[in-house]
Amino acid sequence: VKPPGPWLAQAHTIHRAVQVNIRQVILLTVLLGLAFSALLAIPFVFYQRAEADNNLSLLQAEQERVTKLAAGAIRQEMDAVLSDLRYLSQHNELRNYLAHDSRSNRLDLAREYLALATQKHIYDQIRFIGRDGRERVRVDFNEGRPAIIAEQDLRDQSGRYYVGETLRLSPGQIYVSPLDLHLEQGAVEQPPKPAIRFAAPVADDQGVILGMVVLNYQGQRLRDKLGELDGHAGRIRLLNAQGHWLIGATPEDEWVFMYPDRPQRSLAVLSPPLWKQMESKKSGIHQTNGSWIRFERVYPLLGENATPAGAGFARPIDADRYYWTVAVELSQSAIQAANQALLKRLWTVYGALVLFAFLVAGALAFAISRNKALAQVMEKVVDNVPVLVAYVDTEQRYRFNNMAYERFFGLKPRQIYGRTMLELLGDDDYRKARPYIEQALAGEAVSFERKLRHVGEGMRDVTISYLPDTLPNGEMRGFYVMVNDVSPIKASQRRERQQMLELAHVSRLASMGEMATEIAHEINQPLAAIAMYSAAGLRTLKGEFDRGKMETWLDAINTQAKRASEIVKRVRRFVQKGEPQLGPVDLNLIARETAALVDHDARSQDVEIVLELAEGLPAVQGERVLLEQVVFNLVRNAMDAVLAGSGEHRVTLRTSSDAQLVYVEVSDSGPGVDPALGEHIFDSFVTNKQGGLGMGLAISRSIVEAHGGTLRYANNPGGGATFTFSLAREAC
Amino acid sequence: MEPDLPTVYIVDDDEAVREALGALLSSVCLRYQSFDSAESFLAVVHPHMRGCLLLDVRMPGMSGLELQRNLQEQGVALQIVIITGHGDVPMAVRALKAGATDFIEKPFNEQDLLDRIQTCMKNDHQLWSTRQALEDAAARFGALTPRERAVMELIATGNHTKKIAAQLDIQDRTVDVHRFNIMRKVGVRTLAELLHLWSVAHQPVQN
Numbered sequence: 001v002k003p004p005g006p007w008l009a010q011a012h013t014i015h016r017a018v019q020v021n022i023r024q025v026i027l028l029t030v031l032l033g034l035a036f037s038a039l040l041a042i043p044f045v046f047y048q049r050a051e052a053d054n055n056l057s058l059l060q061a062e063q064e065r066v067t068k069l070a071a072g073a074i075r076q077e078m079d080a081v082l083s084d085l086r087y088l089s090q091h092n093e094l095r096n097y098l099a100h101d102s103r104s105n106r107l108d109l110a111r112e113y114l115a116l117a118t119q120k121h122i123y124d125q126i127r128f129i130g131r132d133g134r135e136r137v138r139v140d141f142n143e144g145r146p147a148i149i150a151e152q153d154l155r156d157q158s159g160r161y162y163v164g165e166t167l168r169l170s171p172g173q174i175y176v177s178p179l180d181l182h183l184e185q186g187a188v189e190q191p192p193k194p195a196i197r198f199a200a201p202v203a204d205d206q207g208v209i210l211g212m213v214v215l216n217y218q219g220q221r222l223r224d225k226l227g228e229l230d231g232h233a234g235r236i237r238l239l240n241a242q243g244h245w246l247i248g249a250t251p252e253d254e255w256v257f258m259y260p261d262r263p264q265r266s267l268a269v270l271s272p273p274l275w276k277q278m279e280s281k282k283s284g285i286h287q288t289n290g291s292w293i294r295f296e297r298v299y300p301l302l303g304e305n306a307t308p309a310g311a312g313f314a315r316p317i318d319a320d321r322y323y324w325t326v327a328v329e330l331s332q333s334a335i336q337a338a339n340q341a342l343l344k345r346l347w348t349v350y351g352a353l354v355l356f357a358f359l360v361a362g363a364l365a366f367a368i369s370r371n372k373a374l375a376q377v378m379e380k381v382v383d384n385v386p387v388l389v390a391y392v393d394t395e396q397r398y399r400f401n402n403m404a405y406e407r408f409f410g411l412k413p414r415q416i417y418g419r420t421m422l423e424l425l426g427d428d429d430y431r432k433a434r435p436y437i438e439q440a441l442a443g444e445a446v447s448f449e450r451k452l453r454h455v456g457e458g459m460r461d462v463t464i465s466y467l468p469d470t471l472p473n474g475e476m477r478g479f480y481v482m483v484n485d486v487s488p489i490k491a492s493q494r495r496e497r498q499q500m501l502e503l504a505h506v507s508r509l510a511s512m513g514e515m516a517t518e519i520a521h522e523i524n525q526p527l528a529a530i531a532m533y534s535a536a537g538l539r540t541l542k543g544e545f546d547r548g549k550m551e552t553w554l555d556a557i558n559t560q561a562k563r564a565s566e567i568v569k570r571v572r573r574f575v576q577k578g579e580p581q582l583g584p585v586d587l588n589l590i591a592r593e594t595a596a597l598v599d600h601d602a603r604s605q606d607v608e609i610v611l612e613l614a615e616g617l618p619a620v621q622g623e624r625v626l627l628e629q630v631v632f633n634l635v636r637n638a639m640d641a642v643l644a645g646s647g648e649h650r651v652t653l654r655t656s657s658d659a660q661l662v663y664v665e666v667s668d669s670g671p672g673v674d675p676a677l678g679e680h681i682f683d684s685f686v687t688n689k690q691g692g693l694g695m696g697l698a699i700s701r702s703i704v705e706a707h708g709g710t711l712r713y714a715n716n717p718g719g720g721a722t723f724t725f726s727l728a729r730e731a732c
Numbered sequence: 733m734e735p736d737l738p739t740v741y742i743v744d745d746d747e748a749v750r751e752a753l754g755a756l757l758s759s760v761c762l763r764y765q766s767f768d769s770a771e772s773f774l775a776v777v778h779p780h781m782r783g784c785l786l787l788d789v790r791m792p793g794m795s796g797l798e799l800q801r802n803l804q805e806q807g808v809a810l811q812i813v814i815i816t817g818h819g820d821v822p823m824a825v826r827a828l829k830a831g832a833t834d835f836i837e838k839p840f841n842e843q844d845l846l847d848r849i850q851t852c853m854k855n856d857h858q859l860w861s862t863r864q865a866l867e868d869a870a871a872r873f874g875a876l877t878p879r880e881r882a883v884m885e886l887i888a889t890g891n892h893t894k895k896i897a898a899q900l901d902i903q904d905r906t907v908d909v910h911r912f913n914i915m916r917k918v919g920v921r922t923l924a925e926l927l928h929l930w931s932v933a934h935q936p937v938q939n
Contacts, residue, residue, distance in 0.1 A: 521790075521817040524838045525746045532752035535842035536759035553755055560748050603745070606792045 018373045020366065028365035029358065036357035044350050048342065055338045056292075060285075062233035063294045063328045067283075070226050070236050070326045071298040077122075077225065078300040081198055081217050084116065084123075085174060086314050088213045089200040094128065097137075098202065098210050106137055110148040113139040117146035124182070124195055125216035128202075131167060131209055133158020141218070166199040166212045174316040175199040176301055179219050179246055179324070181258045188258050194219025194246070200314055223247055226326075232334060234292075237327040243267040243275050246324065278325055290332030299323045388462075388483035391469070394441060394476055396421045408483070410455030429453075433464070440466030440479040452483070461490040500702045501626075505577050507699050508629055511636065512575050515601060522600035523567050526560035533557045570597055574632070576625060584619035584730050585627055587664050591653050594631040598639065602651070607639050612654040618729040620662050626703045627727075630711070633696040634666040634723045641670025647719055661709075662729050667722040672715040681713070700725075738783040738853055740764040741810065743773045743799065745791045753786060756842055762849065770794035770802075777808055782860055784811040784833075784852035789823055797823070800830050809859060811852035815840070869933035872918045880917070883910040887923075888930050 088094065093112045097105040113126040117139045128137040135154040139146055157163050166175040175198070182193040198215040226236040226247060238247040240257075243266040248254040253265045268275040274286045274293060283296040301319035316322065382389050383403040390401035401416045409416070409424065421437065422430045429452065436446045447465040454460045467480040512519065533553045540550065574597060595609050602609050620627075631653070638651040647669040654665040673681055682701045697711075704711040709727035716722055740762050744750045750766045757764040763783070767773040770787075771794055785803075789796035800812060814827040814835035824835040833855065834848050876884060886896045893911075897904045920926045 517817070521838070524817060525749055527839050529746075529748040529752035531839060532749075532756040532842050532845075536752070536755040539756075539759040549755075556748065556751065556755075560752075563748070603792050604790045 014374070014377060017377050018370060020369050020373055025362070025365045025369045028368060029362040032361035032365055033354075033358035036361055037354045040350065040353050040357055044346055048339075048346055051342050051346075052335075052339050055342060056335060059233050059330050059335065059338065060292060060294070062231070063292065063330050066229050066231065066233050066236065067294050067296050067326055067328050070229055070238075070328070071296055073225050073229070074222065074298050074300045074324065074326070075302075077222055081122070081196075081215060082174065082301070082314075082316065084120070085198045085200050085213060085215050088113075088116070088126070088215070089202050089314065094202065094213070097128075098204065107148075110137045110139060113137060114146050114148055117141055122218055122221050123215050124193065124218050125214070127214045127216075128211055129157055129163060129199075129214055130211040132156075133160075133163050136211065162197045162199050162214070163212070166201050166214075167209060169201045169317065171201055171203040171207055171209070172314050173201065174314050175201075176316045176322060178240060178322075179222075181219075181255050182216070188255075192255060192258075194223060194255075219246075232338070234294075234328040234330040234334060237329060239267055239278070239325040239327060241321075241323055241325075243278070278327075290335065292330040292335075293327055294330070295325050295327040297323050297325050386485065388481070388485075390416070390481040390483075391478060392421060392437075392481055393478035396437065398424065399478065405483075408452075408454055408485075436464070436466055440468050441476060443468045443470055443476060449486075454485075460485050461487045497706060500699070500706060503695070504626055504629055504699050504703060505575070507633075507695050508575050508625075510695075511629075511632065512571060515598075518601040518604065519567065519571055521604065523564055526564040526567075529560045530557050530564075533560070573625065574628065582621060582623060585622045585624050586617065586619055587627065587631075587655050587662055587727075588613045588617050590624065590628045590631050591655055591664065594628055594635055595653060597632060598635055602639060605639065605643060605649070607642055607649040607651060609635065609639075610650060610652045612652060614654075614656045617655050618657050618662055620707070620727040621730045622707045622727060623703075627707070630700040630703050630725060631664060631666070633700045634664075634725075637696060637723070638666050638668035638670070638721075641668045641672075641721065643670075645670035645720070657729060660728060661726040663724055663726045665722050665724045667716060667720060669716075669718075669720040672719060672721045673713060675715070682711070736780050736782055737763060738856055739781070740783055740849060740853075741773065741781070741785045742766045743768075743770055743785065743791075743796075744788040744815070745769060746788070749788070756846070757849075760846055762853075770796070770799035774799065774802060777803065777806065779807050779809075781808055781810055782856055784813060784849055784856060786813050786815060786849070787832075788815050789820060789827065790817060797827060797830065800827060800832060804831060811856050813845075813848050813852060866932055869918075869929045873930070873933050875917050876914060880910050880914050883907060884914050884930070887911065887914075888927060 091112065093105070093109045097109045099105075109128065113128075117123055117126055121141070121144070124141045126139045127135050130136050134156045135149075138149040138154055140149055162175060162177050165177075169175055177195075177197040177199075179194055179196045181188045182195045183189065196217040196219055198217060199212045201209045201212045203209050223238075223246075226238060229236050235249075236247060237245065237249070240246055242257065244255070244257045245253045245265070245267070246255070248265075252262070253270075256262050256264050256266065266275075267278070271288065274288065274295075277284055277286055278295055278297075284294075286293040286295065299320060299322065301316040301322050385402070386404065388402065388405045388408055390405050391399045393399050397418055397420050398416045399418075403413075405416060406413060416424060421433070425433060429450075432450065436448055439446045445465070445467050447463060449461065449463050451459045452462050463484045463486050465480075465482040465484075467482065469477045469479055471477060533556050537550060537553050537557075540546075570593065591611060591613055595611055598609065635651060635653060642649045642651060645668075650669050652665070652667040654663075654667070656663045656665070682697050701711045704725045704727070707727055709725055711723065711725040713721055713723040740757050742750055742753050742757075742764055744753070744766075745768055747768065750768065754764055754766055767776075769791060773785075774794075787796045787799060794802075796814060803810060803812075812827075812832040812834075814824055814832050815838060816824045816827075816835055817838050820837075824837075827835060833852055836845055836848060873881070873884070882900065883896060886899060891899070893904050893907045897907045900907070915921065915923075915926055918926060918929060920929060
């Protein structure tokens, strides 16, 4: 059953062991998400501020533009009117009429006025008023249907202020009335009809004033034109020089000077600071209650056409005192509306970003939690393995170590961190470790055995591994140190070796015990010979004797005594126990020695031992007695095998070598090894011999393996078996 | 047929032992001859050999016991002393049963060995003397005529002259003449001597 794996981790890695705390992940996600959101909010706030400022300045620029446009529109309009007026006060029809007040001339003039009214749509009335104040020609706009007013309907306007004002002017001057409401029969016409009266006196060639041309400009048209400029930057307001509203926020505010009974809601009353500012400055910006009010004083009569000076170019009088003030109010609500739109946009983006931030926070929280859990697992493992683990940087300073490391050296936590290897190991140990350290820092993994002083338990056998830590680009960062206390293994190996040696010794003794009879026989030969030679000598000495013969006999006695002692020595060597001594061993010598040891036995059992020894056989490193025991065991087994078989009684002992190994083969012509036995033949207590312990091959294999070699066997194609052991040849 | 001179034949694969034995035997003036294996001894063996065979029971190739059997088959009548190693008593017993005279265990006292060899030589001498007498007697009886031989056989069974004459249907006097001739040919003077010699000549040959 496959356990549910951790997310985003390969199944075989240590992540399997890591349990991520979901509650912690959620908590961390929320915290991180909030933190990220707060951080993200900062640029948004700044952006929003900047955008709001920008909005404001955009709106203000718009406001300024609108103000300028309004001023321009006013001047343009007034210019057009003045230009019409100049024309009307000089054109031929008027001249003809003045020169000859005939019915047709007056009709011509009236038609002219009608044409103008029809074309221009801006004049409520176009009149010619005589110097007596009576209307002589009049065309009414008549709500879009201009008409010439009949003669009987013409009125006497002599009482009107503009008539008087104009009559006081000299030719070349123009009177312009303030913008006010048209009066009808002395009262304000309803609906109110704003109007400006433009009047130019008309004189004859002598400069005598004959009358005046009067244009009633439709004030509403100006209001409409300015109204078109109302927009998001604010609404256009128009104030006259007295601070009365000509275009106001509400109809009630407007034209109050025309209605003396109404509350005088002039600017001076409504907002004294603004009024004060307006009085002192021609243009400016006033801020109040979050609203921005831009104002500009407009001199409508100081148009462009007024500029070029020329004879007969009529100019309005007091043009530099005739002014209005255009004001555009950028209200707080307009600003807020713009900001609201901005905020709505920003919130959308911010919301998306916050969502993203939470996703990132979630991933981050998961990664953090998993890392933390992984670190805990790793720490737990690293701290509890019975291995010293550390990380050393290129300066040979400890950057990490586990608890085992501290315990080994008897130091407190963090006492190793930052120290150099030299400081920790001491001069002596460091000098010994130095070549390996250099190897590790050269990027090579090294492993070696050493003795290190444990703080409480004295010298310990350890295996030390340095594992280099190299970046993919080849840069060396440091290396991992792993120190494994192998003292128990070493001790057990020593014990095992001791046991093996003792067992081998016991086995040798047993072998010699089995061979005791043979050895006794063998030793009896020289002894018997000695006894007979000496007896012969003694007998001969009693009578005449031949000196030469006696010498031969004594010589023979000497030889035979040596022979006997050689046998004794050989046996003693074979069964000696003494401390094993490692050294170069000539396997040919061992083969000969073994052959000599079993020679008598072999001969008496009629087994031929054939030696095929390679010349110049390289020596091997080993223990002479133990290796002799191996060869002895193999030869004895082979002898037993040939005696059990029906073939030739021959055992061949062969040595050979190749580039690495030295081989010793023992072949027999016996029945071979039962294939069913296989490798079990090397187990203890496996024997096919009566009275055999079954220890010979087991011990032989232990001995060979203790020498780092191998012992194996194969059945010969022609019958019998060959046992071969190989050992590494000694380095020259 | 003349027998060889009594000799001690040594068969041992161990040269040192062989030569030491030789030295010892030469010190007591015994004739000896050494062989390093049963096979090389068998190559020279013949029925006229007399003396003693010192045989090492354990040898590569043909063993001592096989050699012993082989000699019997060839009718070689040598005294045999088996030399055994320590603990080889069962093998020695087998050798004795097969007709060996004696055995001696290594390591041996050389006087013991010499005693045994002397005994063997004595035995051998007796054997050869007996054999000589037997052959001699048989040869004497071999010269009798068939009629004389028939008379002799009847004498040997203890018949008197008359009974013999009656049985052979001849004159008593003729029987006496035959007896006289027999005694002259065989070379004895009394009847008792004649009967002894007959019994010697007709005893079964023993090895």
